[in-house]
Amino acid sequence: MNTYQLQILKGDLLESFSKEIDAKVLSDAFSRLEDAELSTSDFSFYTSVASVYSSKIEGETIELDSYIKHKRFGIEFSPDYTRKIDDLYLAYQFAKESIPDKENIPKAHTILAKHIVAKSWLGRFRNQNMYVTTDEGRIEYVAASPFLVNSEMDKLYEDISTLLQHQLDISAAFYFASMIHLVFVKIHPWNDGNGRSGRLLEKWFLAQHLGPKAWFIQSEKYYYQHHQEYYSNIRLLGLEYDELDYGAALPFLEMLSKAVLHYLPPLQPAPDLK
Numbered sequence: 350m351n352t353y354q355l356q357i358l359k360g361d362l363l364e365s366f367s368k369e370i371d372a373k374v375l376s377d378a379f380s381r382l383e384d385a386e387l388s389t390s391d392f393s394f395y396t397s398v399a400s401v402y403s404s405k406i407e408g409e410t411i412e413l414d415s416y417i418k419h420k421r422f423g424i425e426f427s428p429d430y431t432r433k434i435d436d437l438y439l440a441y442q443f444a445k446e447s448i449p450d451k452e453n454i455p456k457a458h459t460i461l462a463k464h465i466v467a468k469s470w471l472g473r474f475r476n477q478n479m480y481v482t483t484d485e486g487r488i489e490y491v492a493a494s495p496f497l498v499n500s501e502m503d504k505l506y507e508d509i510s511t512l513l514q515h516q517l518d519i520s521a522a523f524y525f526a527s528m529i530h531l532v533f534v535k536i537h538p539w540n541d542g543n544g545r546s547g548r549l550l551e552k553w554f555l556a557q558h559l560g561p562k563a564w565f566i567q568s569e570k571y572y573y574q575h576h577q578e579y580y581s582n583i584r585l586l587g588l589e590y591d592e593l594d595y596g597a598a599l600p601f602l603e604m605l606s607k608a609v610l611h612y613l614p615p616l617q618p619a620p621d622l623k
Contacts, residue, residue, distance in 0.1 A: 353511055357504035358528050359595040366599060367520045370606050376519050378609050382565040392421045393442075395565045400437040402569040403548050406576055409433060437461045437545055444553040445564060448513070451506040457549060462542035474498045475540045489580060492537030493590045501536045505529070513557055522558040526551045527602040534583065535593060548572065551605065571608035579604065 352360060385394035397420055401413045411434050418424040419431050420438070440461035447453040455472035462471055479492035493501050512525055530551035537543045548569050556563035572579045582601035586593045 353508075353515060355508045355511060357501060358508045358512075358525060358532055359598070360525075361596065362599055362602065363521060363524050366524045366602055369599070369603060370520055370523065372518065372520045375523065375606050375609065378613050379519065379559065379562060381613060382562045382609070384565060387417070387421065389421075393564075394421075395567065396438055396441045397421075398567055399441055399548075399552070399564075399569045400434045402567075402573040403545050404434050404437060406548075406569070406573050406579075407544055432464050436463045436465075437549075440545075440549060441564070444549060445556070445561070449509055449550060449553045449557065451503075454506070454546070454550065457553075458539055458542055458546055461545050461549070462539065465542050466540045470540045474502065474538045479537050481537065483580075488588065489584055490535065490587070491589050492535065497590075498536060498538050502538050505532060505536065509554065512554075517558050519559065522555055523606050524602060526555040526558075527605045528598070529554050530605075531583065531586075531598060531601055535586070535590060555605075566605070566609055567612045568605055568608040571611055572604065575604070 387394045394417070397416055398413060401411055401416050404411055411430060415426060416431065416434055419426050420435075440457045443453075443457055443460055447456075459472040474495075475498065476495050478495060481489040481492060483489055509529060517525065530547045533550055534543055534547040539546065552563055552566060552568060555566075579601075582598075582604065585597040585600060586595060587597075
C-alpha cells in the first residue's frame with residue numbers, strides 16, 4: 350500500500366493498524382486531553398514530562414518532581430543535573446512553533462544535543478558506523494551505513510513533506526507518526542541524541558495533523574515505563590539495517606495510541622438529576 354507515494358515510510362500495515370486500533374475510542378480519548386493546571390504561560394507541565402522521561406530512557410537520573418521544582422519554581426540544582434533536560438525542553442518549544450522539515454529537524458537536534466555531542470556535530474549527520482547497544486553490551490541493532498544516511502534521510506524528509514500535504518484521519522496520523530519515529534531511529538543519523546529526536550519528531554508530526562493536544566500525550570513517559578517492550582518492539586524488525594522487516598512493526602506502531610489511553614483519567618459519571 351503506497352497511496353501517498355512514499356519513498357521510505359511503509360504504509361503496508363496501515364490497514365492492519367486501523368483494524369487493531371478503534372478509531373472512535375482513540376479519537377474520544379484524544380479529545381479529552383488537556384493541559385495540566387500546573388502549566389502557565391511560561392511553563393509547560395507536559396513538555397517537562399516529555400523532556401524528563403525521554404532523557405531518562407537515555408540514562409539520565411533526573412526526576413520529574415525535581416525538574417518541576419527547577420523549571421516551574423526556580424529552585425536551583427546542579428547544572429549537570431538539569432542542563433540536558435533544559436535543552437530538550439527548548440527543542441520541544443521550538444517544535445511547537447515550527448514545521449518538521451529538512452531545515453528544522455536538524456535545528457531541533459542542534460538545540461537538544463547542545464550538551465550531548467561536540468558543537469561541530471550539532472545538526473550534522475554522522476560519518477561513521479553506528480551500533481545501538483544495551484547496557485549489557487549486546488547489540489540491539491546496526492544503524493544505516495554512514496554512506497546511506499544522507500540519502501535515507503532525504504527520503505524521510507520527502508515523505509514527511511508529502512504526508513503533511515495530505516489530510517490524515519486519526520488512525521493514519523498515529524500510524525505515520527509512529528512509523529516516522531521507528532524509521533528515524535533505525536537510520537540513527539546523528540552521533541547521539543537520536544532517541545530524543547525520534548520521540549520528539551513523532552509528536553511533532555502528530556501535532557501538525559491533530560493540533561496542539563498532541564503535545565499533551567505522555568508518550569515518552571509510557572515508553573520509559575515500558576522500556577523493555579519499547580526496545581523489544583524496535584528489535585523485532587531485525588538486526589541489520591539492510592535486512593529490516595517492517596512487516597513486524599505493528600507492536601511498536603501501536604504503542605503511541607496505547608500511551609493516549611493509558612494515562613487518561615476515568616470519565617466522571619453523569620450527575621443524578623432525580
